[in-house]
Amino acid sequence: MSRDISQFNKNKKLDRIRRIKIFWIGLPVLLLVGIGFLALMRQPRFFIESITIEGTRSLDRELVFTQSRDYLNSSWAGLMPRKNILFFSKVRFKEWMVEAFPTVEHVDISFHNKKSITLDIHEKDPFAVWCQEETCFFMDEEGKMYSEAPRFSDGVFLMISGDTLENPLGNYFTEPDQIAEVKTLIKVLEEVPMHILTIELSLETHVRIDKIGDISVNSNAKLMIARDYDQGVLQEVLTLLLADPVFAQSLRDKGSSFEYLDLRTPGKMYYKFLN
Numbered sequence: 382m383s384r385d386i387s388q389f390n391k392n393k394k395l396d397r398i399r400r401i402k403i404f405w406i407g408l409p410v411l412l413l414v415g416i417g418f419l420a421l422m423r424q425p426r427f428f429i430e431s432i433t434i435e436g437t438r439s440l441d442r443e444l445v446f447t448q449s450r451d452y453l454n455s456s457w458a459g460l461m462p463r464k465n466i467l468f469f470s471k472v473r474f475k476e477w478m479v480e481a482f483p484t485v486e487h488v489d490i491s492f493h494n495k496k497s498i499t500l501d502i503h504e505k506d507p508f509a510v511w512c513q514e515e516t517c518f519f520m521d522e523e524g525k526m527y528s529e530a531p532r533f534s535d536g537v538f539l540m541i542s543g544d545t546l547e548n549p550l551g552n553y554f555t556e557p558d559q560i561a562e563v564k565t566l567i568k569v570l571e572e573v574p575m576h577i578l579t580i581e582l583s584l585e586t587h588v589r590i591d592k593i594g595d596i597s598v599n600s601n602a603k604l605m606i607a608r609d610y611d612q613g614v615l616q617e618v619l620t621l622l623l624a625d626p627v628f629a630q631s632l633r634d635k636g637s638s639f640e641y642l643d644l645r646t647p648g649k650m651y652y653k654f655l656n
Contacts, residue, residue, distance in 0.1 A: 432446060432450060432498055437504070439504060449500065452481075466495050485504055508521055510533065511540075512542050513542060528550070529550065536578060539579070541582065563582070569616045573594070574594060575592065575593050577590055585608055589601065590604065594632075602639045602640060604641070606645065618650060
């Protein structure tokens with residue numbers, strides 16, 4: 382019995398030695414195979430060679446191209462090139478794109494001849510553009526500035542301005558209840574209808590418009606409204622004003638000279654044409 386146990390222990394020791402030998406013999410082989418595989422995967426014939434950018438609106442296409450190229454020229458853990466066509470990850474590239482460019486909502490990626498990719502970029506539709514001094518920011522429905530924006534000409538996006546903010550990017554331009562008031566004001570004016578160019582928020586609200594109904598007006602025409610003006614009353618007042626035959630006729634005859642409508646004083650309304 383003791384002889385059997387001794388033989389068992391001896392065989393177990395020999396098996397352990399055999400496994401160690403196999404490990405130390407196999408390890409260099411595995412390393413050589415791994416190094417050879419990585420060297421093969423780093424050959425240019427497996428690389429994405431060209432990038433085509435489509436669908437950009439506000440984004441600088443050259444900037445998107447340069448940063449996408451730099452991303453693809455980097456490697457996973459410093460080993461596997463991201464531009465390798467066999468290991469390219471659409472999911473991770475899309476995640477990187479949305480993080481690198483906050484204005485991007487999603488991106489469609491298509492391959493051509495396995496060596497070229499086309500990036501069809503879909504940008505978010507901003508609620509408005511917030512501008513202060515020489516800098517503008519895209520704003521979402523909640524009033525959050527999510528990306529810097531170029532300064533657009535009138536009519537491209539609704540422009541909103543107000544008190545200067547210290548760090549606009551990533552922050553909200555005002556409190557949630559005030560954002561709701563602005564959105565209600567926009568809805569009221571659009572239902573009149575009036576085409577809004579800019580909204581300036583300060584102690585009072587100034588709205589620049591270029592159209593009332595189907596009549597074009599002076600592009601510097603303004604509505605001056607008290608900040609605490611009841612939105613329901615505002616809609617009634619504007620509806621009555623547009624139904625007034627004298628104002629309606631003046632608007633048709635000399636809409637291009639319409640200067641302002643002043644609703645800053647409760648219970649009173651003033652309007653002016655330049656001539």
